[in-house]
Amino acid sequence: MRKTRIIASLSVAAAALLALTACNSGTPGDTTSGGNGDGGSSTPWTVATGVSVPDSPTFERIQKADKVTIGVKEDQPGLGYLDATTGKRTGFDVDIARWMAASLGYGEDKIDFRPIASANREQAIVNGDIDFYVGTYSITDKRKEQISFAGPYFITGQGLLVAKDNSTITGKDALTKDDVVCSATGSTSIQRIKDETPAQTKEYDTYSKCVQALTQNQVDAVTTDEAILLGYAAQDPDKLKTVGDVFSEERYGIGLAKGDTGLQTFFNNTLTDGHDVWQKIFDNNLGASGVKAEQPAVDAVG
Numbered sequence: 001m002r003k004t005r006i007i008a009s010l011s012v013a014a015a016a017l018l019a020l021t022a023c024n025s026g027t028p029g030d031t032t033s034g035g036n037g038d039g040g041s042s043t044p045w046t047v048a049t050g051v052s053v054p055d056s057p058t059f060e061r062i063q064k065a066d067k068v069t070i071g072v073k074e075d076q077p078g079l080g081y082l083d084a085t086t087g088k089r090t091g092f093d094v095d096i097a098r099w100m101a102a103s104l105g106y107g108e109d110k111i112d113f114r115p116i117a118s119a120n121r122e123q124a125i126v127n128g129d130i131d132f133y134v135g136t137y138s139i140t141d142k143r144k145e146q147i148s149f150a151g152p153y154f155i156t157g158q159g160l161l162v163a164k165d166n167s168t169i170t171g172k173d174a175l176t177k178d179d180v181v182c183s184a185t186g187s188t189s190i191q192r193i194k195d196e197t198p199a200q201t202k203e204y205d206t207y208s209k210c211v212q213a214l215t216q217n218q219v220d221a222v223t224t225d226e227a228i229l230l231g232y233a234a235q236d237p238d239k240l241k242t243v244g245d246v247f248s249e250e251r252y253g254i255g256l257a258k259g260d261t262g263l264q265t266f267f268n269n270t271l272t273d274g275h276d277v278w279q280k281i282f283d284n285n286l287g288a289s290g291v292k293a294e295q296p297a298v299d300a301v302g
Contacts, residue, residue, distance in 0.1 A: 045277050048102065055261065057257065068131055069129070070113055071121060071130040076135075076231060099277060117205040122143060125256065136250075152253050158189050172196070180221075181222070183207070207228060211240075265301050271298050275295055
């Protein structure tokens with residue numbers, strides 16, 4: 001496990017979230033100025049033209065539809081969040097999704113964001129309901145039996161969120177058979193708690209429901225990736241806190257149709273050739289502390 005990289009990334013995420021602040025590659029093409037979530041022109045990516053992605057059934061479908069359908073999360077502050085009042089989507093993952101769409105030649109007005117629960121992600125990709133998925137989606141061998149991944153584009157680790165006044169749960173090893181730990185159905189996090197601790201588990205389709213259960217004293221802890229939990233702690237610091245060290249390595253990837261090596265290679269090239277874009281996206285969403293995170297190298301295609 002590359003603990004140094006994980007801890008460095010989490011330190012940046014913690015500082016940024018607790019502060020409560022908020023390229024094209026592959027086959028060459030000409031580019032025009034891109035836009036951000038509110039239609040502005042201050043984004044680090046550009047919307048490409050003349051794009052070709054050979055041997056990609058997904059890209060062929062996108063071209064026929066003249067839009068990109070992207071699965072996302074919308075209840076994770078700093079990563080994938082939808083403001084119910086303004087209707088604006090923000091977060092590191094959402095901007096990674098916008099960047100990938102732009103690299104294919106599709107700006108904000110051509111993106112259809114679809115919120116997909118963790119348990120339904122693979123099926124949504126397999127069914128063709130979405131073209132790809134960007135939303136704290138950990139790359140695992142089990143998931144790769146059904147789908148493919150581009151990336152990783154970020155590395156974090158699993159943690160625990162508890163009530164601010166909880167002094168007994170200090171980390172994973174402190175969990176007992178009397179503790180109830182909540183996470184999203186279908187997540188790697190809940191399975192790890194089942195496999196590695198004596199704690200009881202509770203599952204919902206979203207992490208926000210777990211956090212609500214925690215604040216209502218219906219569960220004792222919430223577990224998922226530390227970067228996500230820090231966002232919730234930042235929203236309610238008088239009631240919530242994260243505890244202990246991270247106890248996994250979670251490598252976030254872009255989920256896409258299994259065997260679509262054309263799109264997988266295109267996205268990997270976009271990530272590899274776009275270090276400056278990645279850094280600006282990270283800084284805009286999670287870099288308020290001024291500390292720089294390290295963009296991970298992508299995996300080999302196949």
